[in-house]
Amino acid sequence: MELLALAVVVGAVLLGVTLQRTSGMGTGLVLSPTLVLAIGPVAGILLTNMTTVVSALFLTVAVRADIDWGRYARIAPAIVLGSVPAALLVYAVGSGWLEVIIGAVLLLSLAATPLLHRLTEVPPLPAGLVAGLLGGFLNTAVGVAAAAMLAYAQVTRWEQKAFAATLQPIFLTMGLTSVATKLLVGAVGEGQPPPWPLILAAIGSVPLGVLLGGAVARRVSARTARRVAVVVVVLGATATLLRGLGQVLGAPAP
Numbered sequence: 375m376e377l378l379a380l381a382v383v384v385g386a387v388l389l390g391v392t393l394q395r396t397s398g399m400g401t402g403l404v405l406s407p408t409l410v411l412a413i414g415p416v417a418g419i420l421l422t423n424m425t426t427v428v429s430a431l432f433l434t435v436a437v438r439a440d441i442d443w444g445r446y447a448r449i450a451p452a453i454v455l456g457s458v459p460a461a462l463l464v465y466a467v468g469s470g471w472l473e474v475i476i477g478a479v480l481l482l483s484l485a486a487t488p489l490l491h492r493l494t495e496v497p498p499l500p501a502g503l504v505a506g507l508l509g510g511f512l513n514t515a516v517g518v519a520a521a522a523m524l525a526y527a528q529v530t531r532w533e534q535k536a537f538a539a540t541l542q543p544i545f546l547t548m549g550l551t552s553v554a555t556k557l558l559v560g561a562v563g564e565g566q567p568p569p570w571p572l573i574l575a576a577i578g579s580v581p582l583g584v585l586l587g588g589a590v591a592r593r594v595s596a597r598t599a600r601r602v603a604v605v606v607v608v609l610g611a612t613a614t615l616l617r618g619l620g621q622v623l624g625a626p627a628p
Contacts, residue, residue: 376569376571379412379413379572380571380572380575382408382409382412383409383412383421383572383575383576383579384575384576384579386404386405386408386409387401387405387425387429387575387576387579387580387583388579388582388583388586389404389583389602389606390402390403390404390405390425390429390583390603391429391433391579391580391583391584391586391587392583392586392587392590392599393587393599393600393602393603394429394433394587395433395436395583395584395586395587395588395590395591396587396590396591396594396596396599397538397596397597397599397600397603398534398537398538398539398541398542398596399520399523399538399541399545399600399603400599400600400603401422401425401426401429401430401545402422402426402513402517402518402519402520402545403518403520403603403606403607404603404606404607404610405421405422405425405426405517405576406418406419406422406476406480406516406517406518406607406610407476407477407480407606407607407609407610407611407613407614408606408610409421409422409517410473410476410517410610410614411610411613411614411617413568413569413572414469415469415472415473415476415614415618416464416469416472416561416562417562417567417568418517418568419464419476419514419515419516419517420553420556420562420567420568421568421572421573421576422517423513423514423517423548423549423552423553423556424549424553424568424573424576424577425576425577425580426513426517426545426546426548426549427546427549427550427553428577428580429545429580429583429584430542430543430545430546430549431546432580432581432584433542433584434542434543434546436584436588437538437539437542438539439539440535440536440538440539440540441536441539441540441542441543442536442539442540443540443543445498445502445532445536445540446540446543446544448498448499448501448502448503448506449502449503449505449506449509449526449544450506450543450544450547451503451506452502452503452504452505452506452507452510453506453507453509453510453513453544453547453548453551454510454551454555455506455507455510456506456507456508456509456510456511456512456514457510457511457513457514457548457551457552457555458555458559459511460510460511460512460513460514460515460552460555461514461552461555461556461558461559461561462559462561463475463515464514464515464556464561465556465559465560465561469618469621470618470619470620470621470622471618471622472618473614473615473617473618473621474615474618474619474622475515475516475618476515476516476517476611476614476615476618477611477612477613477614477615477616477618478615479512479515479516479518480516480518480607480610480611480614481608481611481612481615483512483518483520483521484521484604484607484608484611486521487521487524493525493528493529494529495529495530495531496529496530497530498530501526501529501530502526502530504526505522505523505525505526508522509522509523509544509548510548510551510552513545513548513549513551513552514548514551514552514555514556517552518607519545519548523541523544534596538596
């Protein structure tokens with residue numbers, strides 16, 4: 375089982391980082407449901423946050439010329455404010471309910487995404503504060519803040535290239551904040567942190583994923599990459615939701 379978990383983690387990281395390099399997001403989308411199923415909700419989301427930090431750091435360096443630091447500055451301060459209540463939620467909620475929340479939020483986020491083009495334009499400053507708050511909360515609770523960032527890009531009419539690049543320091547900040555707040559509030563109890571072999575496997579796979587993503591990005595469109603991520607998330611989130619419901623209702627977990 376440990377070898378299987380290692381293989382799942384490495385495969386998920388390679389796919390997630392490749393998709394993130396291609397479309398601007400993907401690491402959290404792929405890792406969150408996959409790792410929750412593989413190693414549990416608390417350890418899975420924490421490892422997702424840790425891996426996001428490393429992948430976003432590499433990708434920030436790779437796309438630094440296109441980053442809009444002014445936009446980043448409007449979002450980053452609110453991330454901490456959104457992360458703290460999410461860390462407290464993780465601390466207080468049992469694993470079954472946490473899986474239900476993770477699965478449901480991921481599926482609802484995907485369902486809401488097609489409606490984002492109907493949102494009216496909003497000034498960047500208030501939109502950035504809301505996106506930071508919501509993104510910080512979602513990233514800490516479920517490991518994925520893509521819906522909040524896509525909504526922000528839509529209401530501020532943000533151009534795709536700068537958006538995809540600026541997401542990387544945003545995700546880096548979210549990942550660091552999520553890990554820090556969980557540790558501070560004690561949301562990672564004894565026996566729940568990810569095993570060190572899995573941490574090393576996840577982090578060690580990031581550079582290969584960045585290189586692979588660079589090659590794929592020249593051949594695959596961002597739209598195709600997002601579609602692949604959606605399929606992975608739907609499958610993983612559905613399985614997570616069903617397993618969580620089984621635990622909450624007292625049925626044996628699949």
